[in-house]
Structures are given as structure tokens and as C-alpha cells.
Amino acid sequence: MNRGLKAGLLGLSLIAFTATAGEKEFFKYEVINGKYVEGEISADPDDKIWKTARGKDVYLYPQITVRLNDKKANSLIPKKKKVTARVKVVYNSKNIAVYVRWKDDTPSIQPVYDTDAFGDGVSVEFPNRFGKGISLPYVGMGDENHPVTVYLQKNVAGRDYQKVFISKGFGSLTEIEEDGVEISMKYNEETKEWTAVFKRPLKTDISNLKSGLVPVAFAIWDGDKYERDGNKVLSRWKFIKLGKFPINEDYVKYVSWGTPYIDWYRKDRKEDIGDPVRGKKLAIENGCNSCHRFDDQRIAPAGMAPDLSNIGVIANAVYIKESIINPNDVIIRNLNLNRHYNKGAQPDKFRAYPNNDMYQWYIMMDGKRQSKMPPFDYLSQQDINDIVAYLKTLKSWKKFK
Ligand code: HEC
CATH class of the missing domain: 1.10.760 (Cytochrome Bc1 Complex; Chain D, domain 2)
Known part of the structure; x- marks a missing residue:
């Protein structure tokens, strides 16, 4: 690949390596560039810091691998559309903050007493361990061998519903207290958009994100569609590039295997893995x-x-x-x-x-x-x-x- 492209692609990362065409596609479509800042990071979605970070669109799709026992909710799934979220990431030497913005024409609040109505919500998850030699967890909440930390917030009447969980799969959530976590979520009536920010220390007792390439996944719940628990839209594993930390070339090779992720129907598709x-x-x-x-x-x-x-x-x-x-x-x-x-x-x-x-x-x-x-x-x-x-x-x- 040409030098200019390579430099642009890897930016400030500490090691230089020659990316293949597939890896190039991987960085273009699957990787969100974190923006390094010197000062404090605010968890307020309206803070000006978010105007300076560009971010990337992430797509979320109905989670259908695991079924919920709810006929009404299941019957709505075939009509659902994919959800596009704008994701931005900033970090400094101590903290990382992830911004997620998506459109929802009907903000839903979960009432306190009605058990048949659900609030909108959003979560961000990180594997507790990742990097060379560690396989990716099940994206829908981790699995026994690959626990994840999930930062969740929901729109519930009369209270702040913000939680941090360790999860080893559906139905195996353990709520934890994590110091230094700040979460917020706001609805903009004009643009009909939710914006959420999740801020946490780069390093906690449970996971260390001080790495050039950090797996991350997103889930969004639309209360109007009876979405709750496993009934939600979900992204695949995406990756955050934190240019201040070294990138492991073998890990890039591993996670980008099988990219390009583009439509195989596209005529110019190259280097696909198979037929x-x-x-x-x-x-x-x-x-x-x-x-x-x-x-x-x-x-x-x-x-x-x-x-x-x-x-x-x-x-x-x-x-x-x-x-x-x-x-x-x-x-x-x-x-x-x-x-x-x-x-x-x-x-x-x-x-x-x-x-x-x-x-x-x-x-x-x-x-x-x-x-x-x-x-x-x-x-x-x-x-x-x-x-x-x-x-x-x-x-x-x-x-x-
Ligand atoms: C005997 C039944 C059975 C057969 C045959 C089978 N699978 Fe599976 N598969 C499962 C079960 C059960 C799971 C979920 C448990 C697990 O994670 O291993 C699963 C999980 C998976 C997953 C992960 C799904 C996800 O949502 O993450 C994939 C991919 C998969 N199978 C592909 C295949 C392919 C391809 C074949 C044929 C080559 C196949 N399976 C044959 C039962 C089967």
C-alpha cells in the first residue's frame, strides 16, 4: 500500500506496520478513532468537546439469536429497521468517554407501576480481557469464558437508572460499583435524538483499556417496541483506536480476519475469504x-x-x-x-x-x-x-x- 495512506491510516500509533487491503478496510469501517485531549473530559452530551470529535456511524440490528418469551415483542421484530448511532470517543491519560447519539421519534419513559411499558435505553460493553491470544466474547453480553463489563442506562420515571454490570451471558449479570464512572443521557426534542455519554477510567480493577485497539459493542432499546433485556438492537464488535498506546499487529490480524465486511454483491470486492x-x-x-x-x-x-x-x-x-x-x-x-x-x-x-x-x-x-x-x-x-x-x-x- 502507498506510504501516504499508511501514515494516514495509522496516524500517531507507535509502531508502523504494513496493513493489507483487508486491514485497511477494517480500519475504515470497523474502527472508531479516539481523540486524545489534555484536559478534563465532561460526561455532558452538550459539552463542547463533542463538537471537536468526529466519530463514526455504527449500525445496530435486531438481536434474534436468543429469543425472548414475549409473543408481542417477537412479532414486531420482522418489521424493525437497523438503527444508526453516531459514536465518538475522547480520552485523556486517565479516562475514556464514549458518546452515542441516535434517532428515536418517540422518547419512552418506563413508568414506575405499569409493567407493560418500557423505557428507552442504551449500553456500551467492553470485554474484561482482550488482546493477542484472547478470542472475542459473545457480543450479546459475553459468555462464561469471556466476561464483559456493561454500562447501561435507561429512561425510567423518577430515577436515575444507570448501572454497571459484569456479565457472562444473558441471565448472568452481577451489578458492581465502579469508581469514577459517570453516565448521562439526554433527549433533544428538536432533532428527535437521544445522546448518551459513558465515562470511565481507562483502567479499573476489572479491565484495562490502555491499548491501541479496544473492542467495544453497543445495544439500544426502544421502549415503544417492547424492547427490554435481550430484545434490543445490537452492533457487532467494533474497535476503538487509542493512538497513545501501542497497537499489536497480531491482534489487528486476528480481529480483522475476514474483512472486507462489505457487500459481497459489490463488484469491486477483493480479497474475500471464500465463496x-x-x-x-x-x-x-x-x-x-x-x-x-x-x-x-x-x-x-x-x-x-x-x-x-x-x-x-x-x-x-x-x-x-x-x-x-x-x-x-x-x-x-x-x-x-x-x-x-x-x-x-x-x-x-x-x-x-x-x-x-x-x-x-x-x-x-x-x-x-x-x-x-x-x-x-x-x-x-x-x-x-x-x-x-x-x-x-x-x-x-x-x-x-
Ligand atoms: C446439533 C445442533 C447444531 C448443529 C448441527 C450446528 N450448530 Fe451451531 N450452534 C448450536 C448451538 C446449540 C449453539 C449455541 C451454543 C454455543 O454457543 O455453542 C450454536 C452456535 C453457533 C454459532 C454462534 C451463533 C451466535 O449467535 O453467536 C454459529 C456461528 C454457528 N453455531 C454456526 C454453525 C454452523 C455453520 C454449523 C454447520 C457447519 C452449525 N452451527 C451446526 C447448535 C448446532
């Missing part, structure tokens, strides 16, 4: 569709395994690859184990049927979770790349039921 048409054939031949729903493959019972219909926009390519080769590294927790009953079994003395294990996504073996998905590590590298190339093209939630 999506062959990948689809392989996915069917290997029986992925007996557990997962995706594309026009709808034979698997809903909820038996994550719905992969929009996996291409919610999961990073390298994460998809690892999910196929080693399902036990990241095990997604199913939210609704109690949703399915085995009506063929004997009911207990309260006339309740036992759970139907078919819908449990893992089994416990010697105290450890084991994914129900078999590892497909015997496939050739090209086969795996073709399957990933295919899954990357999946970006629809229209057939979700």
Missing part, C-alpha cells in the same frame, strides 16, 4: 440447518439453536470461524430454558411438565459447559472459509418468527 455460494451448499450438506434457522433454511425448530438469519451483521468474521471450529470456547446461554416443556413426559405433583432439554444449548459435563454444537474442525480450511463467507452475507430478520 459464499459454495459455502451455502456446505452449510446444508453439513447439517447446520438441522439446528439453526437461516436464509431460506427454516426446518429447525425455533429456539433449538441461535437463529443465524442476520449473523453476518452481528458477528465478526473471525468469531463465526471460531464458533464453527471450536463451539466450546464461546457458549451462548439460552435465555428461556423454561419456555419449552416436554409434554410427552410425566408431569410432577403440581402438574407441571419437565423442561424439554432439546432447547438447552449446552450440557454440563464435569462442572463445565459443553456446547450442543459439534466442532466442525475436520472441515478443510477452504470449506470453513467458504461457510464463513456465506454466513457473512446473512443480514435479514424478516423471516423471524
Whole structure:
């Protein structure tokens, strides 16, 4: 690549390396540049500091891999649109602040007493550990092997609803107190936009973000659409570049694997990892569709395994690859184990049927979770790349039921 481009791309980063075309695309589309400032950072969305940081658009898509037990909320999912959020990041030697702005024509406040109405909300999550040799967590709240810290705020009547959680997956949140955290959220009636700011120390007891490339993901809840818990829109893992800290070249290689993330339908697409048409054939031949729903493959019972219909926009390519080769590294927790009953079994003395294990996504073996998905590590590298190339093209939630 040419020198000028390389310099522009890596800016002030401390080490120079030659980015490949894929890595170039990765920095262009997946990386938000943090702006370094000398002074204090304000957590006020109206502070002038936010006028000086450019930021980047991040897209959020309906979370459909894990289903909520709510017919009304689920029935709205096929009609949802992707949400565009403007994200900006500033940092100084001690703190980092992330700004998130998005459009919502109808600001919803969660009332105190009505349990059928929900407030708008937003969260930012960071993996507790990341960097060379550490795989990406499940983006929808982490997993047992990869806990994340989630900063959440919601619009709830009469109180400040701001929380920090450590999460190891849906249904396994532990609230924590973190010193130096400031969170705020404001609605602008004129522009019909919410703006939220999350400020935290770069280094806490739990995670250290003093690194050239920091994974980050976003979720937004629209109360009007009955969104709450896992029912939300979600980004894939994005990355913040903090130019004051060194960038690890191997980590860039790892997280950018499979980029360009662009439409494979684009004519000028280069360096793609595989052939999506062959990948689809392989996915069917290997029986992925007996557990997962995706594309026009709808034979698997809903909820038996994550719905992969929009996996291409919610999961990073390298994460998809690892999910196929080693399902036990990241095990997604199913939210609704109690949703399915085995009506063929004997009911207990309260006339309740036992759970139907078919819908449990893992089994416990010697105290450890084991994914129900078999590892497909015997496939050739090209086969795996073709399957990933295919899954990357999946970006629809229209057939979700
Ligand atoms: C026996 C059922 C089964 C088969 C067959 C199966 N999977 Fe899975 N898969 C699961 C389950 C259950 C999970 C969730 C638990 C976990 O994280 O491992 C999962 C998780 C995944 C994930 C992560 C999803 C997410 O939202 O993060 C991907 C990607 C995936 N599978 C792809 C595939 C592909 C590709 C194939 C075929 C080559 C396949 N699976 C075959 C059951 C299956």
C-alpha cells in the first residue's frame, strides 16, 4: 500500500506496520478513532468537546439469536429497521468517554407501576480481557469464558437508572460499583435524538483499556417496541483506536480476519475469504440447518439453536470461524430454558411438565459447559472459509418468527 495512506491510516500509533487491503478496510469501517485531549473530559452530551470529535456511524440490528418469551415483542421484530448511532470517543491519560447519539421519534419513559411499558435505553460493553491470544466474547453480553463489563442506562420515571454490570451471558449479570464512572443521557426534542455519554477510567480493577485497539459493542432499546433485556438492537464488535498506546499487529490480524465486511454483491470486492455460494451448499450438506434457522433454511425448530438469519451483521468474521471450529470456547446461554416443556413426559405433583432439554444449548459435563454444537474442525480450511463467507452475507430478520 502507498506510504501516504499508511501514515494516514495509522496516524500517531507507535509502531508502523504494513496493513493489507483487508486491514485497511477494517480500519475504515470497523474502527472508531479516539481523540486524545489534555484536559478534563465532561460526561455532558452538550459539552463542547463533542463538537471537536468526529466519530463514526455504527449500525445496530435486531438481536434474534436468543429469543425472548414475549409473543408481542417477537412479532414486531420482522418489521424493525437497523438503527444508526453516531459514536465518538475522547480520552485523556486517565479516562475514556464514549458518546452515542441516535434517532428515536418517540422518547419512552418506563413508568414506575405499569409493567407493560418500557423505557428507552442504551449500553456500551467492553470485554474484561482482550488482546493477542484472547478470542472475542459473545457480543450479546459475553459468555462464561469471556466476561464483559456493561454500562447501561435507561429512561425510567423518577430515577436515575444507570448501572454497571459484569456479565457472562444473558441471565448472568452481577451489578458492581465502579469508581469514577459517570453516565448521562439526554433527549433533544428538536432533532428527535437521544445522546448518551459513558465515562470511565481507562483502567479499573476489572479491565484495562490502555491499548491501541479496544473492542467495544453497543445495544439500544426502544421502549415503544417492547424492547427490554435481550430484545434490543445490537452492533457487532467494533474497535476503538487509542493512538497513545501501542497497537499489536497480531491482534489487528486476528480481529480483522475476514474483512472486507462489505457487500459481497459489490463488484469491486477483493480479497474475500471464500465463496459464499459454495459455502451455502456446505452449510446444508453439513447439517447446520438441522439446528439453526437461516436464509431460506427454516426446518429447525425455533429456539433449538441461535437463529443465524442476520449473523453476518452481528458477528465478526473471525468469531463465526471460531464458533464453527471450536463451539466450546464461546457458549451462548439460552435465555428461556423454561419456555419449552416436554409434554410427552410425566408431569410432577403440581402438574407441571419437565423442561424439554432439546432447547438447552449446552450440557454440563464435569462442572463445565459443553456446547450442543459439534466442532466442525475436520472441515478443510477452504470449506470453513467458504461457510464463513456465506454466513457473512446473512443480514435479514424478516423471516423471524
Ligand atoms: C446439533 C445442533 C447444531 C448443529 C448441527 C450446528 N450448530 Fe451451531 N450452534 C448450536 C448451538 C446449540 C449453539 C449455541 C451454543 C454455543 O454457543 O455453542 C450454536 C452456535 C453457533 C454459532 C454462534 C451463533 C451466535 O449467535 O453467536 C454459529 C456461528 C454457528 N453455531 C454456526 C454453525 C454452523 C455453520 C454449523 C454447520 C457447519 C452449525 N452451527 C451446526 C447448535 C448446532
